[in-house]
Amino acid sequence: xxxxxxxxxxxxxxxxxxxxxxxxxxxxxxxxxxxxxxxxxxxxxxxxxxxxxxxxxxxxxxxxxxxxxxxxxxxxxxxxxxxxxxxxxxxxxxxxxxxxxxxxxxxxxxxxxxxxxxxxxxxxxxxxxxxxxxxxxxxxxxxxxxx
Numbered sequence: 743x744x745x746x747x748x749x750x751x752x753x754x755x756x757x758x759x760x761x762x763x764x765x766x767x768x769x770x771x772x773x774x775x776x777x778x779x780x781x782x783x784x785x786x787x788x789x790x791x792x793x794x795x796x797x798x799x800x801x802x803x804x805x806x807x808x809x810x811x812x813x814x815x816x817x818x819x820x821x822x823x824x825x826x827x828x829x830x831x832x833x834x835x836x837x838x839x840x841x842x843x844x845x846x847x848x849x850x851x852x853x854x855x856x857x858x859x860x861x862x863x864x865x866x867x868x869x870x871x872x873x874x875x876x877x878x879x880x881x882x883x884x885x886x887x888x889x
Contacts, residue, residue, distance in 0.1 A: 744772075748779055755780070757800075758790045773799050794822050794837060806830040809850055809860040816882040826883050829861045859886065 747755055760776065761769045773796055780787055789800050797804055797818060804821040806814040806829065814827040825831045835843040847864035850856055856863055862872040867887045877884045 744775060744779060748783060748785070751783060752785055754786045754788060756788045756790070759793075760789065760791065761793050761796045769796070776800060794834070798822050806833065809855055810852060811860055811884070812879070813861065813884045814882060815879075821882075826888055827861075827885050828865045828867050828887075832864075859884075 755776075757776065760772060764772060776787065777800065779785070787800060789797060791797055801818040804814075804816065804818040805812045806821060806825065806827060808829045814821055814825060814830045821830065822834075825834050829845075832843070832845045836845055845864060850860065850863070856873075858874045859865070859868065859872040859877055862868045865872065867885075869887055871886050875886070877886045
């Protein structure tokens with residue numbers, strides 16, 4: 743698949759879950775191959791993934807999305823190692839290999855999004871403002887109550 747994607751010398755390669763269902767050895771090889779190909783061709787990469795370890799290795803910039811909206815955006819090392827948005831932090835904790843914490847509740851249906859902040863029904867930091875006003879994207883984070 744990677745060879746087919748690179749056959750026409752693209753300027754942008756979109757990799758949607760490139761490491762899903764791969765064992766660690768194959769995952770490492772695929773990530774290495776992607777990095778080599780990007781360096782050789784000069785193509786940019788848009789990586790869509792839940793694998794934060796792969797994102798740390800592949801990406802310079804990271805965006806955390808929830809219900810179709812970017813909630814945090816910044817340098818990958820910062821966003822993936824020290825997330826600031828409550829959802830990004832909860833997602834980070836849910837992937838802890840030693841003691842993962844599930845995120846309470848369920849994501850909303852995209853046909854029935856909550857008013858205000860889309861993460862508000864599941865957020866432990868929400869306030870009355872979160873229920874009615876969509877937070878501005880400020881300093882790389884979309885949140886009324888950063889802690």
